[in-house]
Amino acid sequence: MKLSDPEWVAALKRFLRKDEPWRIFIREFATVTVQAISKFKAVDFFYDGDVPIAEINHRFQEAFLSGEGKIEENVDETVFRIFRIVENTVDAPIIAELGGEQIIATTLGQVFAFLRKQHRGQYGVLLTNCEANIFYVRDDSGVL
Secondary structure, three states: OHHHOHHHHHHHHHHHOOOOOOOOOEEEEEEEEEOOEEEEEHHHHHHHOOOOOOOOOHHHHHHHHOOOOOEEEEEOOEEEEEEEEOOOOOHHHHHHHOOOHHHHEEOHHHHHHHHHOOOOOOOOOOOOOOOOOOOEEOOOOOOO
16 A cells, blocks of 8 residues: 555655645665663763764854753663755755654764764765764754
8 A cells, every 4th residue: 555655654744734745855764773871961072072073063062062061861772764865955844854843853962872883984874975964953942
């Protein structure tokens, strides 16, 4: 049955939102499991960690690294569903397509654990060609 096909389900969701049902701007690519995290302190990992970060922009620094920085504790193991953007778009349609902010939000510790899997530019699901890898993380105020 076609409605069990993920592409048809996504098209139905777009239709119900009154969007173009067959417009596809993201496509699922892979899944990756990231281990549980007992404690993550952003300043320790982003400034002194073993994952080289080429650039930390001002907005990120303000949201996650100022003062004591973002601290997360007891984060469960997570399965990341990896998507590739196949058509230029902005955040809102991506977030809607993936099921909304509650579904797509992750923690900064999980992002860092994921980055650690390819911390030297090894082959994997993360882009290592200077293109953006996009993650959605809430700051301490709950802003995505």
